[in-house]
Amino acid sequence: MTTAAASPTDVTSGQYNYVVTAQKPTSVTHSVVGNFTHEDELNLVVAKCTRVEIHLLTPQGLQAMMDVPIYGRIATMELVRPPFEKKPMLFILTERNMFCVLSYDAAKGELITRAMGDLTDRVGRPSECGPIGAVDPECRMYGLHLYDGLFKVIPMDQTGQLREAFSVRLEELQVFDVKFLAGTPKPTIAVLYQDTKEGRHIKTYEVCLKDKDFNPGPWAQNDVESGSRFLIAVPAPLGGVVVVGEKVIAYLNKETTHGVGDGGGGGGGGGGGMIVKAIAMQSDATIMTYGAVDKDGSRYLLSDSAGRLHLLVLMHDKTRVRALKLESLGQTSIASSLSYLDNGVVYVGSAYGDSQLVRLHSTPIPIAGGGGGDGDGGGGGGGEIVPVDSGAVTDAPNYVEVLESFTSLGPIVDFVVVDLDRHGQGQVVTCSGVHKDGSLRVVRNGVGIHEQAAIELPGVKGCWALKNADDAVSDTFLVVAFIGETRILAINDKDELDETEFEGFAGDERALACANVDGGYACQVTSGGIRLVDVATGALRARWTPEPGERVSVAAANRTQVVVALEGGTLVSVAAGGGGDAMDVDDASPLLRELARVNVGHEIACLDVTPLADPRAASSEICAVGLWSAEVRVLATATLEELSSAPLTDAEVIPRAVLLCSFEGIPYLLAGLGDGQLFTFALMGERSGIIGDGKKLSVGTQARSIHWFPYDRVGVPITLKTFRNKNTTHVFAGSDRPTVIYSQNKKLIYSNVNLREVLHMCAFNCDAFPDSLALASESELTIGGIDDIQKLHIRTVPLGEQPRRIAHQPASRTFAVLTSHVSDVTNEESFYVRLFDDVTFETLFKYRLDVGETDSSIISCSFADDPASYYVVGTAFSLPEEVEPSRGRILVLRADEGRLSLVAEKEVKGAVYNLNAFNGKLLAGINSKVQLFKWVSRGAGAGAGAGGGAEGGAVAMADGGGGGGGGGGAPAAATTCELASECSHHGHIVALYVDVRGDFIVVGDLMKSISLLVYKPDEGVIEERARDFNPNWMTAVCALDDETYLGAENSFNLFTVRKNSDAAADEERSRLDVIGEYHLGEFVNRFRAGSLVMRLPGDGDGAGLGLGLDASNEAPTQLFGTVNGAIGVVASLPESTHTFLAALQKAMNKVVSGVGGFSHDAWRSFHNEHRSRLVEARGFVDGDLIESFLDLRPEKASEVASVVGVGVEELTKRIEELVRITH
Incomplete structure (x- = not known):
């Protein structure tokens, strides 16, 4: 198909919208533990409503392996290992009654769909308690309660193969929980239900596969506690169930020996052939969830609504439970799931606050001090933030140590969009969390730099940090280069930056490169050559100078190597360091030894010799060269033999920086141009130096004229330097839009920095400013700390x-x-x-x-x-x-x-x-x-x-x-x-949500969808202009433009309506026409106009990339916050852009299958209880699916590109630009 670029004059319209999540859901709904990826590996599998994360348990903690979307809201998730399978499989049931069984292919690193299906019945009323799923302990079947009065059975053989499902009539209508009993000869379920008189009971049934029916079970128990909420099936040989109520926890099982038992400690009596042991709860808080500790079912962790963690112990003699014991362990987040990992470590998944990794101790430990933020400039400190009566139990022994917290925004009840830093970039401040876990969260796009010191220092042309000894951990000196001089700054006794001198450095020349050199040296490269000084005394120890008439134009250095470029295209490799006695620096020195010299045929614009595996390593086998001919080459450092080269396609200016780096074990060559363009090339190996596929994107924003004299360059070219954060190497790209480059799931991520301009940068890890960066702009030098590296940064302000x-x-x-x-x-x-x-x-x-x-x-x-x-x-x-x-x-x-x-x-x-x-x-x-x-x-x-x-x-x-x-x-x-x-x-049922635009008032009603009112100031009245007559139960509403309005309703859908201003008939003008429908899968609590993206003057916003947007025609955006902690963006687009993206979405669906075989089209179809069928999505494009193109393997990306008729590189460029301008 043809896909002409959109016209820049194409007008954006609320009729066409691009929906994407800037922050994925963070609230944990389910978690399970098992050997999912390998029989010798222990995995934690976490469900976050519409996503599944797979983590590997390592001695260092949890290591993320995979994060995949699920085309459905997850209702049940279980790990199941049939007898003939080495690894368990993952069973997932969605709220729309779709199910799948997944396994992990270690060779491909992919999830494999073993089975899937639709369990929807045409008749039957959906269960009020939602879908309930259970698995037989001996893997004979899955059991599901989806509709009142019906129990769905999916038989399974010993290899995990599924047989035809069938439904069994269930007498009990109001079912709260269903569990399979362990140790029974036939699959047997226990059903917790409520009768018409609001009494709660438990009944058991045997499932007869032959007759496809129930037989009476081994026992029943009437009149359990009226607040009983769920069951815990106890494994064999004990068997039975634990019934968790509001006030009482009880163990129930059939009596298999004569007599009832002793009924001792913590237990009740028994009777009628039943073992009944019970224990009273110690507080009024409701138990929310549980997690098994031991495989024999003798210990369970329970979490209550106040965030207290309890240990339930079943005292037994290996065949029979004698008593129950309940101990309070301490405080955690309010849990929605509990998963015991190993060695006392527990994962506390929360939908109400941050999830946690905690360790349980056998003896009491001190409670960690409260208050404060996350180390990001405070967050209200100490005891002031948490009220005195915070709900935390302070006098009880504490056995819980929090090892790690995982930030969660859910539930987002409300938020505002503000520009707190006055940088032109929106930040979102959310109302998040529940009860004691409540907090404000400050969310911003990109990476924050926190100024710790600043010096007015205009004209900086480069900066480098130096240590005062080979074995020093921290940096001591900061070398700063200017047009005609080099200055050295050092930390003094008052932890202030003071100017100092190195006698051996040329202070009246501009430094082109500086580095520590093994043996206790430091090198300075200027246009006059290389100087090697004793870093402790500053004395000159060796010097290398070019031939008469030659000048060094650019240089790069590491701990043992210096590579310099001479005017005329000559490249020289010099070995540096090695120790030895002091000598006449004019003699040929073993401390600086020329290894090789070659003319590359073009002027050299930039160099790099950073070791690929680790920038702190001593040497690099390869070096990178950027040429004025708009190409990059990789050479062997020792011999300067050319290994490979690559043209900088469509580059109109010279490269200004090249960098060798490695992300997640993948070697890259980066090249920054003078007009703000950045090329990234994958290398075929750390030693081979073979340049592979390349990509180009815009990092800086202003393309200015370039003077071809290397010492008099104007504009804001890109500079590239590595730095370390949390033991991981990242890249800082300096420009008029500074960017941090990092890798996530083998994909390069680009996060903007909250500074307007950074021309030069180096890591500066000194004692006074640990883990900091030195950043130079046109007018000043700043020392600052840096946030954790992530696309969205979240600052927490705990409230209690x-x-x-x-x-x-x-x-x-x-x-x-x-x-x-x-x-x-x-x-x-x-x-x-x-x-x-x-x-x-x-x-x-x-x-x-x-x-x-x-x-x-x-x-x-x-x-x-x-x-x-x-x-x-x-x-x-x-x-x-x-x-x-x-x-x-x-x-x-x-x-x-x-x-x-x-x-x-x-x-x-x-x-x-x-x-x-x-x-x-x-x-x-x-x-x-x-x-x-x-x-x-x-x-x-x-x-x-x-x-x-x-x-x-x-x-x-x-x-x-x-x-x-x-x-x-x-x-x-x-x-x-x-x-x-x-x-x-x-005339409304309840006018819950209102947005205004001019004299128009948009009302979102509790039950009556959206209505449009108009205020007439001359008459002093408010009148209804039009309404949507569909029965939507609204959760949020906003005006996209003068004619179009966006709504969210309680079945997790978005829809748009438009008024008929030009209609002739009164009836048509009184109706809001539905022009867009889309299933988001998230419960939206609030829309707010705004953006997380920094808008800069001259920012092209997609001009020339086929997006139909330019600086005068931005994509208007609405942000939304959801119950599951997601932050999303709705961007209004021109019709031609929407048409292109819709075609791309269709191509993605054709080439890429959803996890579990679930259909994307069905998932995004509008659906609620008032519609008997799915309504295909219209007026919206799924940005999450569109942007997943960037993660596709090359062969899949090519297939998609061929369907839409655009080259892979061009398509990648368009999508990356769309990401940049929307979130």
Whole structure:
């Protein structure tokens, strides 16, 4: 097919959208442990809703092996090893009743689909408790409860082959859990269910494969605890089940010997041929999940809703359980899964906060100190962040040591997009976590540099770090080159950078390269040659000079080798170092020995001789050369024999930097050009030097004229240097858009740095500034620490309570966050407005709402004729007897000098679900109506005195914090204005979500989808203009443009609607037409306009790459946050771009199969309970699928490219640019 490039004048439209996740789901829903990849390897397999991660357990910790998408929301995941299989297989069931069985092919490093199928029945009501899956311990069958009154059976033979599935009628309708019993001659299930009188019972059934029916099971137990939630099947020889309830944990099994047993310690009695042992829970918290410790089932880990970890011990005599014992071990994240790995190490998977790797100790250990951030500039420190009554048990012995935490954003309840660093790049601040695991997360694209020292130093042309001895761990000197001089800086006794001298260095010449040389030396290369000095004394020990009339133009050095280029295209290789006594430096010196000399036929623009395997190694067998002929060559360093070469295709300027480096064991050659282009070539081996496939992308942004004289270059060419972070080597590409290059899953990743310009860089790991970088711009030299290397960086601000809503106020440089806190002592919930500094995230003030009052919405806004900025909070008073709140308040608060004061309040009849600034007024969604308020003057002496107050003891509260009556006292000026109702619009079920655009109001209703209202200021009324008549239960809504609106609903779908402005008939104008439908697979809680990408002047945004975008026509983007911790982007595109990407998506589906054989088309089809069939996605393109093209093997990529009619390199370039401009 033909694919002409999109016209730059093509207009973006909300009708065509590109949906991609900037942050994959982080909440863990399931985890299992087993020898999945190899019979001698132990794996942790983690499910994160729509993704599966496979990790290898190593002595150093968990090592990521694979992260794959699943075209479905995972409902059940189990490892199953049939008798004739050496390794277990992975069984996955999705919420749409699709299943697959996967195995791992170690030779290819791929997942293999062993079986798959669709278990959907045309008749039957889906189970209210969701899909439940279980596996027979002897691998005879899978059992699934998907529909009320039916039990699906999938028989399995001893090799794991599946037989035809069948359904069995199940009398029990409201089923909470199903487990297969161990040690039974026939497959037997235990069913926990509830009857019509809300009593809970357990019944067992034998599954008869021959008759495809149930036979009565060996036992039943009526009237278990009414709060019983799930079953734990105990392995043979003990057998039976553990029933986990709200107050009691019980063990049940059939009595196989005479008598009932002793019923001792921690146990109940038994009767009627049953063994019943029970133990009471030690707290009111609900058990959330469990994990087995021993294969014989004698010990289980339990995690409760307060994040406490317990150990349940079944005391037994190897054949019979005698008693139960329950011990509290300590505090972890609130768990959604528990997996015991080995040697006391446990994986705590969480959907409510960060997942953890913990070690269990046999004796109590101290509890680690709380508070603080993640080492990224704070996060509110120490004990202030966690309230005194945080729910943490501090007096109980602690046996839990946290070894590692895995950052999770889920659930994202709310977020804002801000530019805190004033760099033109959006950052997302989320309300994340549940209860004690609640936190704010600051998410930004790229890598952050944290300035530790800065010197005004214009004109830097290069910088290098030097150690003061061969065995030194830290750097001591920083060599800085200028046009006509070289300066040496050193750390003094006050940990400050001070200028020093090396007597043997040429201070009046520009250094072209510097390096430590083995034997206690340092070398300086200038246009006049190479100088080798004693690094301890600075004395000159040896010198190499070119022939008369020759000048060195560029150079590179490592610990034993120096490679220099002379004008005219001559390349010289020099061996350096080796020790020996002092000598006349003018004599031929064994410390600098010329090894080889060759003329390459062109002027040499750049060199590199970095050792490939490890940049800290002594020598490199190969060196890289960039030529003015726009090509790169690889030569043998010792002989300068050419090994291979590659042209820099379509390069219009010379290369300015080359670098040899290795990522994840794969050797690369990088070449940076003077116009911001970067070429990456894979090498065929570390020693062969054979240049393989290459790719080109834009790193810098400004292509400027290049002067062909090597010492007078203008523009911002790319510079390339390696550095180490967390024991891994990365590459820093300096330019006017500095970038860090690293590798993930054998793929190169490019993350921008939060600095506007870096011309030169070197690693500078000194005692005063460990693990830092020296970065030079046009005007200054900065020493800074660097974030962990990842595409998205996440900073954590722990709260110890649950954040619910957030707003940012630039005028006061603060965030206001609505939080809730449940007392561990009284179990009462309190609600606060919490004020944070927007730089340090220190808590400045806490404003407590009235008793029984809950917070529901907050914005920062200003009103017409009042320039002041206010925080406006919407609340509700929730009464147990009310279905919907009948009373609420709107509070107008002012943030001033780190305090919140109440300026005005308005009583309303209902819950204030949302607030929006609207043409200098305030628009509120209150129960079933949308109401507009204006800010008006009121009579003198009318106070604002009702309502909440500041909580005593809050940070930075003056004079003891004030009490009620307006949060510590409102200023007199606050009494001059109040909110007055202007007009409203009724007719909604619940107006949960509202977005505004001009005079238009977009309402997302609880049940009635999207409606469009219009405010008529002349008439002072709000009228309905149009609505979508589909029964969608909304979770978020926003306006994409004047005509198009985006909605998310509770069945994990996105859809767009458009108003019919030009329709002739009233009926057509009153209808919002659905123009786009797409199954996202995530529950969206909020849309916000904005971007995580830095927008720079002159940034092309896809011009010339067939994306149809240029600097004047950006891709408008909406960010969204989900329950599972995903951050996504919806980018509106021109029609031609959308058409091309849709064709690419179709080609990807044709060439690449989904994991488990699941269909991508079916997965993205719109589906909810109101539609009996899947509706094919339209108006949206799956960006995750599009961008997975970059991970394809070359043969697959070629196949896709041939289908769409675009070359692989061009297609790669387009997709990489799309990634860059969207996330």
